Amino acid sequence: MDFIDLRLQYLAIQNEIDTALKSVMTDCAFSAGKYVNAFEENFARAVGAKYCVGVNSGTSALHSALLGLGIGLGDEVIVPTNTFFATPEAVSLTGAVPVFVDCEPVYYGIDYKAIEDKISSKTKAIIPVHLYGESAELAPIVDIAKKNDLHLIEDCSQSHLTKYGEKTVGTFGIMGCFSFYPGKNLGAYGEAGAVVTNDDQLYLKLMAMRDHGSYEKYHHDFVGHNYRMEGFQGAVLNVKLPYLKKWTDMRQQNAAIYRKHLNGIGEITPPSARKSDTHVYHLYSVLAKNRNKLRQYLLDNSIATGIHYPIPCHLQKAYSHLAYQCGSFSCSETIADEQLSLPMYPELTENQIEYICATIKNFYQSN
Ligand SMILES: Cc1ncc(COP(=O)(O)O)c(C=O)c1O
Known part of the structure; x- marks a missing residue:
């Protein structure tokens, strides 16, 4: 018995997927473009956020979120140690240092009681990870972030549509980051990720960040990345989202x-x-x-x-x-x-x- 069987899911929606993939080819909408736009709109609505920026992995979503806040060399970011490596890795990619915190023993999320001890003058953000599909204990973490003037970025890579109380995770902090790696609850047919936010300025910055720091074609306001989501992934995710x-x-x-x-x-x-x-x-x-x-x-x-x-x-x-x-x-x-x-x-x-x-x-x- 396999640990996960992605083929069964494909077979159940094969016609829709095949049609969507064909449309990407006939429309030549390979990189970002209309299928990605449509998915972004639908995913933002599903999560309850104003904006969604589709990118090419959960790791690039986290990296973009941190860069969007100007986090880098000399800064520290608090992360749980019980997570996939990409969470602290994204922090390190900015030049900042991940500061690890233990998890709590019942739900396995970051131990919020241990966070404040780790806050220093260099701390800029906290990234709780909603691990295995269950939310971290967000209420006290939101309070700690507010009290200490820290950004809260949620790593929702394993928690698509998880709710903490009445609200969907990803909407408690300044940004929520998602992975759509094929085995995730909402999985692409390749690599993909997204950042959701309600912040107008950050939205624009992340859209430019994924496109070489460009708000306008061939005008580069800052050094960004090629983190655009592929059209195929937007199309697949858009077919899958209603399910x-x-x-x-x-x-x-x-x-x-x-x-x-x-x-x-x-x-x-x-x-x-x-x-x-x-x-x-x-x-x-x-x-x-x-x-x-x-x-x-x-x-x-x-x-x-x-x-x-x-x-x-x-x-x-x-x-x-x-x-x-x-x-x-x-x-x-x-x-x-x-x-x-x-x-x-x-x-x-x-x-x-x-x-x-x-x-x-x-x-x-x-x-
Ligand atoms: C908690 C967590 N964060 C980040 C990531 C990175 O996502 P990706 O593999 O799409 O880069 C993953 C993916 O496994 C994850 O589980």
Whole structure:
């Protein structure tokens, strides 16, 4: 059993996708252009933001957001260490330094109680990451950002349409950054990302940022990047967006089935979701005793799983110069040792989930 099966989703909407891709070719709208514009409008509306700027990855979305705020050399940005490497990497790409914070032990988002200790005169922004599909605890983080005059940029790469209270994530700070990597809840057929914002000036700056710092063709006001979204990706995302709610419901149903069948396996801690929020289950992330052996056993029984992530960012070789020690962030380090992502995608069946859970049960009964 695959960890994720993108082919099933394609087959269900094949005609629409094929027609959309053909239109990009007949219209020669390959780079940005009308299909990207249409997606930007629709995605901004879906998230509840005024603007969306389509770019060519989640990493470039984060990088553009930071650059748009003028963050760079000499600055610090607070990030969780329990995240994909791209979050701190985007900070480093600007010349600023990522300052790591541990996660909290129930929902695995950045530990807001540990943020204020890390704020210095150099701190310019906080990037909470809404990991696995569940929101970070935003209310206190918004307060901390306001109180300390810091920008709040949300990394929503794993949380398309996640709600914190009544509002969709991505709209709590100055900008929300999304990845549309193929395996995401809303996935392109290649690389893509977006920044959403309500800020008029930032919107214009990001539109120029993705296009070599150009507000007007061949006039370059600053040094930017080629971060434009491809027309093919805009077209694919635009076809998929109306299905996202249904696919999210299916993920949530699958999560409920997992919870039912994992009940009683004491060695597994299933994911928690705050009652007030909407968890979109990008990943079905559990903590598992004897994780590595269980993972191999599942593989031996044809069940592929993932680890998100085996090395927390503060212990990555790329950040060895920052001299964090093993033991600095115990919660994130425990997650690195025990976290396991079980197969999760909308089309996963109840029978498949039952098989996965029965196999897990067998493992713990015999180990
Ligand atoms: C939390 C997080 N941030 C950033 C990214 C980077 O997105 P991309 O791969 O589209 O550059 C990802 C993608 O995996 C992610 O999961």
